Amino acid sequence: MDFELSKEHKMLRKAVRLFAEKKVAPRALELDEKGEFPFDITEEMGRLGLIGLVNSGSYGGNGMGHLARMIVIEELSRVFPSLGVFFQAGNLLMFAIESFGNEDQRKKLLPGLCSGKTISAFAVTEASGGSDPTNMMTTAVRDGHGYTVNGRKTFITNAEVADYLGFLCRTEDKFSVFYVEKGTKGYEVTRREPRPGVRCLPVNELVFADCWLPKDNLIGQEGKGMNATLTTISTIGRTGAAGVALGAMQGAYDGALKFCKERIIYGKPITNLQAIQFALADMNTEIEATRWLCYLAAWMLDRGKSPREMAPEISRAKLHSVDMALKNCIRAQQLMGAYGQSPEYRVEIFLRDALELLTAGGTQEAMRVTIGRSITS
Protein backbone atom coordinates (compact mmCIF):
# COMPACT_ATOMS: atom_id res chain seq x y z
CA MET A 1 0.00 0.00 0.00
CA ASP A 2 1.17 3.50 -0.74
CA PHE A 3 -0.43 6.36 1.16
CA GLU A 4 1.90 8.94 -0.36
CA LEU A 5 0.29 11.49 -2.68
CA SER A 6 2.02 11.95 -6.03
CA LYS A 7 4.26 14.98 -6.64
CA GLU A 8 1.55 16.42 -8.85
CA HIS A 9 -1.17 16.02 -6.23
CA LYS A 10 1.04 17.63 -3.57
CA MET A 11 1.80 20.53 -5.87
CA LEU A 12 -1.88 20.90 -6.73
CA ARG A 13 -2.75 21.10 -3.03
CA LYS A 14 -0.13 23.77 -2.49
CA ALA A 15 -1.37 25.78 -5.49
CA VAL A 16 -5.02 25.58 -4.46
CA ARG A 17 -4.19 26.47 -0.86
CA LEU A 18 -2.32 29.53 -2.08
CA PHE A 19 -5.25 30.49 -4.33
CA ALA A 20 -7.76 29.95 -1.51
CA GLU A 21 -5.81 31.96 1.03
CA LYS A 22 -4.83 34.75 -1.33
CA LYS A 23 -7.94 35.20 -3.47
CA VAL A 24 -10.82 33.63 -1.57
CA ALA A 25 -10.25 34.07 2.17
CA PRO A 26 -10.18 37.90 2.13
CA ARG A 27 -13.61 37.93 0.45
CA ALA A 28 -15.37 34.99 2.10
CA LEU A 29 -17.12 37.00 4.80
CA GLU A 30 -18.42 39.61 2.36
CA LEU A 31 -19.58 37.02 -0.20
CA ASP A 32 -21.44 35.14 2.52
CA GLU A 33 -23.05 38.27 3.93
CA LYS A 34 -24.14 39.70 0.59
CA GLY A 35 -25.07 36.36 -0.96
CA GLU A 36 -23.28 37.27 -4.18
CA PHE A 37 -22.17 34.63 -6.65
CA PRO A 38 -18.38 34.95 -7.09
CA PHE A 39 -18.22 35.02 -10.88
CA ASP A 40 -14.67 36.41 -10.95
CA ILE A 41 -13.42 33.65 -8.63
CA THR A 42 -15.04 30.84 -10.61
CA GLU A 43 -13.58 32.26 -13.83
CA GLU A 44 -10.15 32.36 -12.21
CA MET A 45 -10.58 28.75 -11.07
CA GLY A 46 -11.45 27.86 -14.65
CA ARG A 47 -8.34 29.62 -15.94
CA LEU A 48 -6.22 27.65 -13.48
CA GLY A 49 -7.78 24.42 -14.75
CA LEU A 50 -9.49 23.54 -11.46
CA ILE A 51 -13.02 23.11 -12.82
CA GLY A 52 -12.37 20.52 -15.54
CA LEU A 53 -10.36 18.05 -13.46
CA VAL A 54 -12.55 15.06 -14.34
CA ASN A 55 -13.15 16.10 -17.94
CA SER A 56 -10.76 15.08 -20.68
CA GLY A 57 -8.34 17.34 -22.51
CA SER A 58 -10.27 16.91 -25.77
CA TYR A 59 -13.12 18.97 -24.30
CA GLY A 60 -11.25 21.64 -22.36
CA GLY A 61 -10.62 19.66 -19.18
CA ASN A 62 -7.32 18.16 -18.06
CA GLY A 63 -8.26 14.71 -16.78
CA MET A 64 -6.22 14.98 -13.61
CA GLY A 65 -8.91 12.92 -11.95
CA HIS A 66 -11.15 12.41 -8.96
CA LEU A 67 -8.45 12.47 -6.29
CA ALA A 68 -7.26 15.81 -7.66
CA ARG A 69 -10.85 17.07 -7.55
CA MET A 70 -11.22 15.87 -3.96
CA ILE A 71 -8.07 17.76 -2.96
CA VAL A 72 -9.27 20.93 -4.71
CA ILE A 73 -12.69 20.77 -3.05
CA GLU A 74 -11.09 20.06 0.34
CA GLU A 75 -8.67 22.98 0.09
CA LEU A 76 -11.26 25.50 -1.13
CA SER A 77 -13.76 24.37 1.52
CA ARG A 78 -11.11 24.70 4.21
CA VAL A 79 -11.31 28.43 3.55
CA PHE A 80 -14.87 28.87 2.22
CA PRO A 81 -17.09 25.75 1.89
CA SER A 82 -19.50 27.53 -0.47
CA LEU A 83 -16.84 27.33 -3.18
CA GLY A 84 -16.51 23.58 -2.59
CA VAL A 85 -20.27 23.31 -3.12
CA PHE A 86 -19.80 25.11 -6.44
CA PHE A 87 -17.78 22.04 -7.54
CA GLN A 88 -20.16 19.60 -5.88
CA ALA A 89 -23.09 20.97 -7.91
CA GLY A 90 -21.33 22.52 -10.89
CA ASN A 91 -19.49 19.39 -12.04
CA LEU A 92 -22.66 17.26 -12.26
CA LEU A 93 -23.78 18.24 -15.76
CA MET A 94 -20.16 18.30 -16.94
CA PHE A 95 -19.75 14.66 -15.90
CA ALA A 96 -23.15 13.64 -17.31
CA ILE A 97 -22.39 15.22 -20.70
CA GLU A 98 -18.95 13.64 -20.96
CA SER A 99 -20.09 10.20 -19.76
CA PHE A 100 -23.53 9.92 -21.39
CA GLY A 101 -23.84 12.76 -23.92
CA ASN A 102 -22.88 12.76 -27.59
CA GLU A 103 -19.86 14.31 -29.29
CA ASP A 104 -21.75 17.44 -30.38
CA GLN A 105 -22.94 18.10 -26.83
CA ARG A 106 -19.45 17.60 -25.44
CA LYS A 107 -17.93 20.00 -27.95
CA LYS A 108 -20.67 22.57 -27.45
CA LEU A 109 -20.89 22.66 -23.65
CA LEU A 110 -17.70 21.39 -22.06
CA PRO A 111 -14.98 23.84 -23.15
CA GLY A 112 -16.94 26.81 -21.76
CA LEU A 113 -17.86 24.99 -18.56
CA CYS A 114 -14.29 23.77 -17.95
CA SER A 115 -12.93 27.28 -18.48
CA GLY A 116 -15.39 28.78 -15.98
CA LYS A 117 -16.79 31.09 -18.65
CA THR A 118 -20.14 29.32 -18.43
CA ILE A 119 -21.83 27.69 -15.44
CA SER A 120 -24.08 24.67 -15.13
CA ALA A 121 -26.56 23.22 -12.66
CA PHE A 122 -28.33 19.88 -12.37
CA ALA A 123 -31.94 19.38 -11.26
CA VAL A 124 -33.48 16.24 -9.81
CA THR A 125 -35.34 17.25 -6.63
CA GLU A 126 -38.99 18.23 -6.78
CA ALA A 127 -41.42 19.33 -4.08
CA SER A 128 -42.21 15.66 -3.43
CA GLY A 129 -38.57 15.01 -2.51
CA GLY A 130 -35.24 13.95 -3.98
CA SER A 131 -34.43 10.58 -2.44
CA ASP A 132 -37.09 8.80 -4.48
CA PRO A 133 -36.88 10.24 -8.00
CA THR A 134 -39.50 7.74 -9.24
CA ASN A 135 -42.07 10.07 -7.65
CA MET A 136 -41.19 12.93 -9.93
CA MET A 137 -43.85 14.81 -11.85
CA THR A 138 -41.79 16.69 -14.45
CA THR A 139 -42.47 15.23 -17.89
CA ALA A 140 -41.04 15.48 -21.39
CA VAL A 141 -43.47 14.47 -24.13
CA ARG A 142 -42.37 13.83 -27.72
CA ASP A 143 -43.42 16.75 -29.89
CA GLY A 144 -42.25 16.85 -33.51
CA HIS A 145 -38.44 16.85 -33.60
CA GLY A 146 -38.19 17.42 -29.89
CA TYR A 147 -39.95 17.28 -26.54
CA THR A 148 -42.30 19.54 -24.60
CA VAL A 149 -41.34 19.75 -20.93
CA ASN A 150 -43.66 20.63 -18.05
CA GLY A 151 -42.96 20.54 -14.34
CA ARG A 152 -41.27 22.18 -11.40
CA LYS A 153 -37.95 21.54 -9.63
CA THR A 154 -36.97 22.76 -6.18
CA PHE A 155 -33.78 23.37 -4.17
CA ILE A 156 -31.58 23.52 -7.26
CA THR A 157 -28.14 24.96 -6.51
CA ASN A 158 -26.86 27.54 -9.02
CA ALA A 159 -29.95 27.41 -11.30
CA GLU A 160 -30.21 31.20 -11.29
CA VAL A 161 -26.67 31.69 -12.59
CA ALA A 162 -26.46 28.59 -14.79
CA ASP A 163 -26.05 28.95 -18.53
CA TYR A 164 -27.02 25.29 -18.86
CA LEU A 165 -29.25 23.22 -16.62
CA GLY A 166 -29.32 19.42 -16.78
CA PHE A 167 -32.46 17.76 -15.44
CA LEU A 168 -34.11 14.39 -14.95
CA CYS A 169 -37.74 13.94 -15.99
CA ARG A 170 -40.29 11.35 -17.04
CA THR A 171 -40.52 10.26 -20.67
CA GLU A 172 -43.54 7.98 -20.86
CA ASP A 173 -43.01 5.34 -18.15
CA LYS A 174 -39.24 5.77 -17.93
CA PHE A 175 -36.83 8.60 -17.13
CA SER A 176 -34.53 10.68 -19.31
CA VAL A 177 -31.96 13.43 -18.86
CA PHE A 178 -32.03 16.66 -20.88
CA TYR A 179 -30.29 19.99 -20.75
CA VAL A 180 -31.84 23.38 -21.25
CA GLU A 181 -30.12 26.67 -22.03
CA LYS A 182 -30.72 29.82 -20.04
CA GLY A 183 -33.33 31.99 -21.76
CA THR A 184 -35.16 29.12 -23.49
CA LYS A 185 -38.86 29.92 -23.85
CA GLY A 186 -40.95 28.19 -21.22
CA TYR A 187 -38.04 27.69 -18.79
CA GLU A 188 -37.92 30.06 -15.87
CA VAL A 189 -36.09 30.26 -12.54
CA THR A 190 -38.92 31.46 -10.33
CA ARG A 191 -37.53 32.06 -6.85
CA ARG A 192 -34.46 31.94 -4.65
CA GLU A 193 -34.81 29.86 -1.51
CA PRO A 194 -33.57 31.47 1.69
CA ARG A 195 -30.88 29.18 3.14
CA PRO A 196 -28.85 29.18 6.35
CA GLY A 197 -25.59 28.24 4.62
CA VAL A 198 -23.80 28.37 1.26
CA ARG A 199 -25.35 31.79 0.93
CA CYS A 200 -23.26 33.01 -1.99
CA LEU A 201 -24.67 30.31 -4.25
CA PRO A 202 -28.32 30.65 -5.24
CA VAL A 203 -30.64 27.73 -4.44
CA ASN A 204 -33.69 28.02 -6.65
CA GLU A 205 -37.07 26.80 -7.67
CA LEU A 206 -37.58 26.54 -11.42
CA VAL A 207 -40.49 25.89 -13.70
CA PHE A 208 -40.96 24.35 -17.14
CA ALA A 209 -44.18 25.51 -18.76
CA ASP A 210 -44.64 24.02 -22.26
CA CYS A 211 -40.89 24.37 -22.75
CA TRP A 212 -39.99 22.87 -26.13
CA LEU A 213 -36.52 21.37 -26.44
CA PRO A 214 -34.97 19.90 -29.59
CA LYS A 215 -33.99 16.22 -29.59
CA ASP A 216 -30.36 17.36 -29.50
CA ASN A 217 -30.87 18.34 -25.85
CA LEU A 218 -31.51 14.75 -24.78
CA ILE A 219 -28.42 13.45 -22.93
CA GLY A 220 -27.89 9.75 -23.65
CA GLN A 221 -30.74 7.53 -24.71
CA GLU A 222 -34.39 8.17 -23.98
CA GLY A 223 -35.47 6.06 -21.03
CA LYS A 224 -31.93 5.57 -19.68
CA GLY A 225 -31.84 8.73 -17.62
CA MET A 226 -32.21 7.21 -14.16
CA ASN A 227 -28.96 5.24 -14.44
CA ALA A 228 -27.14 8.28 -15.86
CA THR A 229 -28.44 10.47 -13.03
CA LEU A 230 -27.66 8.07 -10.19
CA THR A 231 -24.17 7.46 -11.58
CA THR A 232 -23.57 11.20 -11.89
CA ILE A 233 -24.87 11.99 -8.41
CA SER A 234 -22.85 9.21 -6.83
CA THR A 235 -19.60 9.96 -8.69
CA ILE A 236 -19.74 13.74 -8.50
CA GLY A 237 -22.41 14.84 -6.03
CA ARG A 238 -21.62 12.53 -3.14
CA THR A 239 -17.85 12.66 -3.42
CA GLY A 240 -18.17 16.44 -3.75
CA ALA A 241 -20.26 16.72 -0.59
CA ALA A 242 -17.73 14.50 1.21
CA GLY A 243 -14.88 16.79 0.14
CA VAL A 244 -16.73 19.93 1.22
CA ALA A 245 -17.44 18.42 4.64
CA LEU A 246 -13.80 17.38 5.02
CA GLY A 247 -12.54 20.85 4.13
CA ALA A 248 -15.14 22.60 6.31
CA MET A 249 -14.16 20.67 9.43
CA GLN A 250 -10.47 21.15 8.70
CA GLY A 251 -11.10 24.89 8.44
CA ALA A 252 -13.10 24.91 11.67
CA TYR A 253 -10.38 22.90 13.42
CA ASP A 254 -7.60 25.19 12.13
CA GLY A 255 -9.53 28.23 13.38
CA ALA A 256 -10.18 26.67 16.79
CA LEU A 257 -6.56 25.52 17.19
CA LYS A 258 -5.21 28.99 16.39
CA PHE A 259 -7.70 30.54 18.79
CA CYS A 260 -6.84 28.12 21.61
CA LYS A 261 -3.09 28.78 21.19
CA GLU A 262 -3.70 32.51 21.53
CA ARG A 263 -6.39 32.43 24.22
CA ILE A 264 -4.82 33.13 27.61
CA ILE A 265 -6.59 32.09 30.79
CA TYR A 266 -4.91 32.40 34.20
CA GLY A 267 -1.73 33.49 32.46
CA LYS A 268 -1.38 30.53 30.10
CA PRO A 269 -2.75 29.53 26.67
CA ILE A 270 -5.74 27.23 27.05
CA THR A 271 -3.90 24.62 24.93
CA ASN A 272 -2.04 23.85 28.19
CA LEU A 273 -5.29 22.45 29.58
CA GLN A 274 -5.73 18.74 29.06
CA ALA A 275 -9.47 19.11 28.46
CA ILE A 276 -8.70 21.32 25.47
CA GLN A 277 -5.92 18.98 24.25
CA PHE A 278 -8.31 16.02 24.38
CA ALA A 279 -10.91 17.88 22.31
CA LEU A 280 -8.27 18.90 19.75
CA ALA A 281 -6.85 15.36 19.65
CA ASP A 282 -10.29 13.90 18.92
CA MET A 283 -10.94 16.45 16.20
CA ASN A 284 -7.54 15.87 14.64
CA THR A 285 -8.03 12.09 14.64
CA GLU A 286 -11.54 12.28 13.20
CA ILE A 287 -10.41 14.61 10.42
CA GLU A 288 -7.55 12.29 9.45
CA ALA A 289 -9.84 9.25 9.44
CA THR A 290 -12.38 11.08 7.30
CA ARG A 291 -9.70 12.25 4.90
CA TRP A 292 -8.70 8.68 4.10
CA LEU A 293 -12.30 7.58 3.55
CA CYS A 294 -12.70 10.46 1.08
CA TYR A 295 -9.37 9.83 -0.66
CA LEU A 296 -10.11 6.11 -0.93
CA ALA A 297 -13.38 6.76 -2.77
CA ALA A 298 -11.73 9.25 -5.16
CA TRP A 299 -8.69 6.99 -5.69
CA MET A 300 -10.92 4.03 -6.57
CA LEU A 301 -12.79 6.15 -9.11
CA ASP A 302 -9.45 7.08 -10.67
CA ARG A 303 -8.62 3.38 -10.91
CA GLY A 304 -11.68 2.89 -13.05
CA LYS A 305 -14.01 1.26 -10.54
CA SER A 306 -17.61 1.84 -11.53
CA PRO A 307 -19.70 4.00 -9.20
CA ARG A 308 -22.19 1.11 -8.87
CA GLU A 309 -19.38 -1.26 -7.81
CA MET A 310 -18.09 1.15 -5.20
CA ALA A 311 -21.35 2.67 -4.00
CA PRO A 312 -20.58 1.64 -0.37
CA GLU A 313 -17.18 3.37 -0.40
CA ILE A 314 -18.66 6.58 -1.79
CA SER A 315 -21.60 6.44 0.63
CA ARG A 316 -19.31 5.84 3.61
CA ALA A 317 -17.19 8.84 2.66
CA LYS A 318 -20.23 11.12 2.34
CA LEU A 319 -22.01 9.82 5.45
CA HIS A 320 -19.01 9.97 7.74
CA SER A 321 -17.58 13.24 6.50
CA VAL A 322 -20.85 15.12 6.91
CA ASP A 323 -21.54 13.63 10.36
CA MET A 324 -17.98 14.48 11.44
CA ALA A 325 -18.13 17.97 9.94
CA LEU A 326 -21.24 18.86 11.92
CA LYS A 327 -19.82 17.39 15.12
CA ASN A 328 -16.45 19.09 14.76
CA CYS A 329 -17.75 22.46 13.61
CA ILE A 330 -19.88 22.56 16.77
CA ARG A 331 -16.89 21.41 18.83
CA ALA A 332 -14.75 24.17 17.28
CA GLN A 333 -17.40 26.71 18.28
CA GLN A 334 -17.43 25.35 21.84
CA LEU A 335 -13.65 25.68 22.10
CA MET A 336 -13.90 29.29 21.01
CA GLY A 337 -16.72 30.25 23.32
CA ALA A 338 -18.74 33.25 22.19
CA TYR A 339 -16.09 34.09 19.57
CA GLY A 340 -17.08 30.89 17.79
CA GLN A 341 -20.45 32.46 17.00
CA SER A 342 -18.88 35.53 15.44
CA PRO A 343 -18.80 35.61 11.60
CA GLU A 344 -15.45 37.40 11.88
CA TYR A 345 -13.87 34.13 13.07
CA ARG A 346 -15.60 32.27 10.22
CA VAL A 347 -16.14 29.05 12.22
CA GLU A 348 -19.86 29.73 12.29
CA ILE A 349 -19.84 29.89 8.46
CA PHE A 350 -18.30 26.41 8.38
CA LEU A 351 -21.14 25.08 10.54
CA ARG A 352 -23.88 26.77 8.50
CA ASP A 353 -22.37 25.52 5.24
CA ALA A 354 -21.90 22.01 6.63
CA LEU A 355 -25.61 21.87 7.51
CA GLU A 356 -26.39 22.19 3.80
CA LEU A 357 -24.50 18.95 3.18
CA LEU A 358 -27.04 16.84 5.05
CA THR A 359 -29.05 16.58 1.83
CA ALA A 360 -26.49 17.49 -0.87
CA GLY A 361 -25.78 14.46 -3.08
CA GLY A 362 -28.31 12.37 -1.14
CA THR A 363 -29.43 12.34 2.48
CA GLN A 364 -27.45 10.72 5.26
CA GLU A 365 -30.23 8.14 5.53
CA ALA A 366 -29.90 7.28 1.83
CA MET A 367 -26.16 6.68 2.44
CA ARG A 368 -26.98 4.34 5.34
CA VAL A 369 -29.46 2.45 3.14
CA THR A 370 -26.77 1.90 0.47
CA ILE A 371 -24.18 0.75 3.01
CA GLY A 372 -26.73 -1.34 4.90
CA ARG A 373 -27.85 -3.14 1.76
CA SER A 374 -24.28 -3.87 0.73
CA ILE A 375 -23.47 -5.58 4.02
CA THR A 376 -26.71 -7.49 4.46
CA SER A 377 -27.45 -8.67 0.93
Add this chain to the structure above:
Amino acid sequence: MNLIVCIKQVPDPLYFDRITLDPVTKLVKREGVPLIMNPNDLNAVETALQIKDTYGGKITVLTMGPPQSMEVLEEALALGADEAILLSDRAFAGADAVATSYTLASAIKKFCEFDLILCGYETVDSGTRQVGPQLAEYLDIPHVTGVRSFKIENPEYLIAERRLENGYMKIEVTLPALIAVYNEANDPRIPTVSGIMNMASKSLKTYGLNEVGLISADVGLAGSPTQMAEMSEFKQNRRHEVFQGIPEEIVKQAIARLKELQAI
Protein backbone atom coordinates in the same frame (compact mmCIF):
# COMPACT_ATOMS: atom_id res chain seq x y z
CA MET B 1 15.64 35.45 -25.17
CA ASN B 2 17.54 32.88 -23.15
CA LEU B 3 16.78 33.46 -19.50
CA ILE B 4 18.35 31.80 -16.48
CA VAL B 5 16.75 32.07 -13.06
CA CYS B 6 18.85 31.11 -10.02
CA ILE B 7 16.68 29.95 -7.14
CA LYS B 8 17.16 28.48 -3.69
CA GLN B 9 15.20 26.21 -1.37
CA VAL B 10 14.88 27.76 2.09
CA PRO B 11 13.04 27.03 5.36
CA ASP B 12 9.53 28.49 5.35
CA PRO B 13 9.68 31.73 7.40
CA LEU B 14 6.27 30.85 8.88
CA TYR B 15 8.04 28.07 10.79
CA PHE B 16 11.25 29.86 11.79
CA ASP B 17 10.26 29.44 15.44
CA ARG B 18 10.88 25.70 15.01
CA ILE B 19 14.53 26.24 14.07
CA THR B 20 16.88 25.54 16.95
CA LEU B 21 20.60 25.50 17.58
CA ASP B 22 22.31 22.33 18.72
CA PRO B 23 24.11 23.42 21.91
CA VAL B 24 27.00 20.98 21.34
CA THR B 25 27.65 21.03 17.59
CA LYS B 26 26.39 24.64 17.15
CA LEU B 27 24.68 23.52 13.96
CA VAL B 28 21.26 24.78 12.96
CA LYS B 29 18.59 22.10 13.42
CA ARG B 30 15.88 22.37 10.75
CA GLU B 31 14.04 19.08 11.34
CA GLY B 32 10.31 19.47 10.84
CA VAL B 33 10.62 22.86 9.17
CA PRO B 34 8.88 22.86 5.76
CA LEU B 35 11.02 23.98 2.85
CA ILE B 36 9.86 26.42 0.17
CA MET B 37 11.24 28.37 -2.77
CA ASN B 38 12.85 31.54 -1.46
CA PRO B 39 10.04 34.15 -1.75
CA ASN B 40 12.16 36.70 -3.69
CA ASP B 41 13.18 33.93 -6.11
CA LEU B 42 9.50 33.45 -6.92
CA ASN B 43 9.47 37.11 -8.00
CA ALA B 44 12.48 36.38 -10.20
CA VAL B 45 10.73 33.38 -11.78
CA GLU B 46 7.60 35.50 -12.33
CA THR B 47 9.69 38.21 -13.99
CA ALA B 48 11.24 35.64 -16.32
CA LEU B 49 7.80 34.25 -17.16
CA GLN B 50 6.53 37.75 -17.98
CA ILE B 51 9.54 38.36 -20.26
CA LYS B 52 8.89 35.04 -21.97
CA ASP B 53 5.16 35.86 -22.33
CA THR B 54 6.08 39.17 -24.01
CA TYR B 55 9.21 38.40 -26.00
CA GLY B 56 9.29 34.60 -26.18
CA GLY B 57 12.37 32.60 -25.30
CA LYS B 58 13.50 29.82 -23.02
CA ILE B 59 13.72 29.80 -19.22
CA THR B 60 16.25 27.62 -17.43
CA VAL B 61 16.02 27.43 -13.63
CA LEU B 62 19.15 26.59 -11.71
CA THR B 63 19.80 25.75 -8.09
CA MET B 64 22.58 24.31 -5.98
CA GLY B 65 21.65 22.15 -3.03
CA PRO B 66 20.86 18.67 -1.72
CA PRO B 67 18.66 16.33 -3.83
CA GLN B 68 15.49 17.59 -2.12
CA SER B 69 16.12 21.01 -3.73
CA MET B 70 14.63 19.42 -6.83
CA GLU B 71 11.24 20.34 -5.36
CA VAL B 72 11.72 24.05 -6.01
CA LEU B 73 12.94 23.35 -9.54
CA GLU B 74 9.81 21.29 -10.16
CA GLU B 75 7.72 24.15 -8.81
CA ALA B 76 9.37 26.53 -11.28
CA LEU B 77 8.79 24.05 -14.12
CA ALA B 78 5.09 23.85 -13.14
CA LEU B 79 4.94 27.63 -13.22
CA GLY B 80 6.19 27.64 -16.82
CA ALA B 81 10.00 27.37 -16.85
CA ASP B 82 11.27 25.19 -19.70
CA GLU B 83 14.14 23.25 -18.15
CA ALA B 84 15.90 22.88 -14.84
CA ILE B 85 19.40 22.11 -13.59
CA LEU B 86 20.23 20.90 -10.10
CA LEU B 87 23.86 21.18 -8.94
CA SER B 88 24.14 18.60 -6.23
CA ASP B 89 27.26 17.04 -4.75
CA ARG B 90 28.50 16.49 -1.22
CA ALA B 91 31.50 18.64 -2.16
CA PHE B 92 29.20 21.65 -2.66
CA ALA B 93 27.95 21.51 0.97
CA GLY B 94 28.79 24.34 3.35
CA ALA B 95 29.40 26.87 0.57
CA ASP B 96 29.39 30.57 1.42
CA ALA B 97 28.25 33.24 -1.06
CA VAL B 98 31.57 33.22 -2.97
CA ALA B 99 31.74 29.43 -3.36
CA THR B 100 28.06 29.34 -4.30
CA SER B 101 28.41 32.01 -6.99
CA TYR B 102 31.57 30.38 -8.32
CA THR B 103 29.79 27.01 -8.65
CA LEU B 104 26.72 28.57 -10.28
CA ALA B 105 28.90 30.59 -12.67
CA SER B 106 30.92 27.51 -13.65
CA ALA B 107 27.75 25.54 -14.40
CA ILE B 108 26.24 28.41 -16.42
CA LYS B 109 29.44 28.72 -18.49
CA LYS B 110 29.43 25.00 -19.15
CA PHE B 111 25.75 24.23 -19.75
CA CYS B 112 23.81 27.40 -20.64
CA GLU B 113 23.48 30.19 -23.16
CA PHE B 114 21.95 33.33 -21.76
CA ASP B 115 20.88 36.90 -22.47
CA LEU B 116 19.66 37.65 -18.96
CA ILE B 117 20.15 36.04 -15.55
CA LEU B 118 17.61 36.69 -12.82
CA CYS B 119 17.99 36.16 -9.09
CA GLY B 120 15.93 37.08 -6.06
CA TYR B 121 17.16 40.19 -4.28
CA GLU B 122 17.84 38.31 -1.04
CA THR B 123 17.15 34.99 0.66
CA VAL B 124 15.13 34.66 3.84
CA ASP B 125 17.62 32.30 5.47
CA SER B 126 21.02 33.94 5.01
CA GLY B 127 20.08 37.30 3.46
CA THR B 128 23.59 38.26 2.31
CA ARG B 129 22.39 39.71 -1.05
CA GLN B 130 25.82 38.78 -2.39
CA VAL B 131 25.28 35.77 -4.65
CA GLY B 132 23.70 37.79 -7.50
CA PRO B 133 26.46 40.42 -7.76
CA GLN B 134 29.24 37.85 -7.25
CA LEU B 135 27.77 35.60 -9.92
CA ALA B 136 27.73 38.56 -12.34
CA GLU B 137 31.39 39.26 -11.52
CA TYR B 138 32.40 35.65 -12.20
CA LEU B 139 30.56 35.83 -15.54
CA ASP B 140 31.97 39.29 -16.28
CA ILE B 141 28.57 40.85 -16.97
CA PRO B 142 26.88 43.96 -15.53
CA HIS B 143 24.29 43.60 -12.78
CA VAL B 144 21.54 45.60 -11.07
CA THR B 145 20.15 44.69 -7.65
CA GLY B 146 16.84 45.58 -6.02
CA VAL B 147 15.04 45.75 -9.37
CA ARG B 148 11.38 46.65 -8.96
CA SER B 149 10.54 47.04 -12.67
CA PHE B 150 12.26 47.22 -16.03
CA LYS B 151 11.73 47.59 -19.76
CA ILE B 152 13.41 45.82 -22.63
CA GLU B 153 13.07 48.22 -25.57
CA ASN B 154 15.91 46.79 -27.59
CA PRO B 155 17.59 43.37 -27.58
CA GLU B 156 20.86 45.15 -26.77
CA TYR B 157 19.93 46.55 -23.36
CA LEU B 158 17.30 46.93 -20.63
CA ILE B 159 16.29 49.86 -18.47
CA ALA B 160 15.82 48.84 -14.85
CA GLU B 161 14.33 50.70 -11.92
CA ARG B 162 16.39 49.96 -8.85
CA ARG B 163 14.75 50.48 -5.47
CA LEU B 164 16.55 52.87 -3.10
CA GLU B 165 15.73 53.77 0.49
CA ASN B 166 13.99 57.00 -0.45
CA GLY B 167 13.14 56.50 -4.09
CA TYR B 168 14.43 54.66 -7.11
CA MET B 169 17.21 54.86 -9.66
CA LYS B 170 16.81 54.23 -13.41
CA ILE B 171 19.71 52.31 -14.89
CA GLU B 172 20.42 51.33 -18.48
CA VAL B 173 22.24 47.99 -18.66
CA THR B 174 23.65 46.29 -21.72
CA LEU B 175 22.81 42.64 -22.23
CA PRO B 176 23.81 40.02 -21.30
CA ALA B 177 23.31 41.10 -17.69
CA LEU B 178 22.08 39.96 -14.30
CA ILE B 179 19.23 41.48 -12.33
CA ALA B 180 18.29 40.74 -8.72
CA VAL B 181 14.53 41.18 -8.43
CA TYR B 182 12.88 42.88 -5.47
CA ASN B 183 9.57 41.65 -4.07
CA GLU B 184 7.70 44.76 -5.26
CA ALA B 185 8.37 43.71 -8.86
CA ASN B 186 5.29 41.54 -9.23
CA ASP B 187 2.73 39.25 -7.69
CA PRO B 188 3.89 35.70 -8.54
CA ARG B 189 1.35 33.61 -10.41
CA ILE B 190 -0.19 30.37 -9.16
CA PRO B 191 0.64 27.26 -11.22
CA THR B 192 -2.13 25.97 -13.46
CA VAL B 193 -3.23 22.33 -13.45
CA SER B 194 -1.82 21.85 -16.95
CA GLY B 195 1.48 23.36 -15.76
CA ILE B 196 1.56 20.87 -12.90
CA MET B 197 0.71 17.96 -15.20
CA ASN B 198 3.34 18.96 -17.80
CA MET B 199 6.09 19.41 -15.20
CA ALA B 200 7.21 15.78 -15.29
CA SER B 201 7.78 15.85 -19.06
CA LYS B 202 10.28 18.75 -18.88
CA SER B 203 14.04 18.36 -18.69
CA LEU B 204 15.51 18.31 -15.17
CA LYS B 205 19.19 17.43 -15.08
CA THR B 206 21.43 16.90 -12.08
CA TYR B 207 25.17 17.63 -12.26
CA GLY B 208 27.85 16.96 -9.68
CA LEU B 209 31.39 18.24 -9.11
CA ASN B 210 33.02 16.30 -11.96
CA GLU B 211 30.32 17.06 -14.51
CA VAL B 212 30.62 20.80 -13.86
CA GLY B 213 34.41 20.39 -14.18
CA LEU B 214 35.39 21.68 -10.75
CA ILE B 215 37.72 20.52 -8.01
CA SER B 216 36.60 20.09 -4.41
CA ALA B 217 39.13 22.61 -3.06
CA ASP B 218 37.35 25.42 -4.94
CA VAL B 219 33.77 24.68 -3.86
CA GLY B 220 31.69 24.05 -0.75
CA LEU B 221 33.16 24.66 2.67
CA ALA B 222 36.72 24.16 1.35
CA GLY B 223 36.28 26.86 -1.27
CA SER B 224 34.63 29.36 1.06
CA PRO B 225 36.79 32.32 2.17
CA THR B 226 34.31 33.06 4.97
CA GLN B 227 33.89 30.46 7.68
CA MET B 228 31.51 30.47 10.60
CA ALA B 229 33.52 30.73 13.82
CA GLU B 230 30.75 30.74 16.39
CA MET B 231 27.00 30.65 16.47
CA SER B 232 24.94 31.54 19.50
CA GLU B 233 21.25 31.67 20.20
CA PHE B 234 19.67 35.04 20.84
CA LYS B 235 17.02 34.76 23.52
CA GLN B 236 14.17 37.19 23.38
CA ASN B 237 12.43 37.61 26.69
CA ARG B 238 9.31 39.31 25.48
CA ARG B 239 6.28 39.96 27.61
CA HIS B 240 3.17 41.97 27.13
CA GLU B 241 0.98 44.05 29.36
CA VAL B 242 -2.47 45.34 28.53
CA PHE B 243 -3.59 48.83 29.54
CA GLN B 244 -7.24 49.65 29.42
CA GLY B 245 -9.17 52.91 29.38
CA ILE B 246 -9.43 55.97 27.17
CA PRO B 247 -6.44 56.61 24.85
CA GLU B 248 -5.06 59.58 26.86
CA GLU B 249 -4.98 57.52 30.07
CA ILE B 250 -3.50 54.47 28.34
CA VAL B 251 -0.65 56.59 26.93
CA LYS B 252 0.10 58.03 30.39
CA GLN B 253 0.05 54.55 31.95
CA ALA B 254 2.31 53.16 29.22
CA ILE B 255 4.85 56.00 29.59
CA ALA B 256 4.90 55.61 33.36
CA ARG B 257 5.46 51.86 33.05
CA LEU B 258 8.25 52.27 30.47
CA LYS B 259 9.98 54.74 32.80
CA GLU B 260 9.58 52.32 35.68
CA LEU B 261 11.27 49.65 33.56
CA GLN B 262 13.96 52.19 32.65
CA ALA B 263 13.16 51.65 28.98
CA ILE B 264 12.83 55.40 28.41
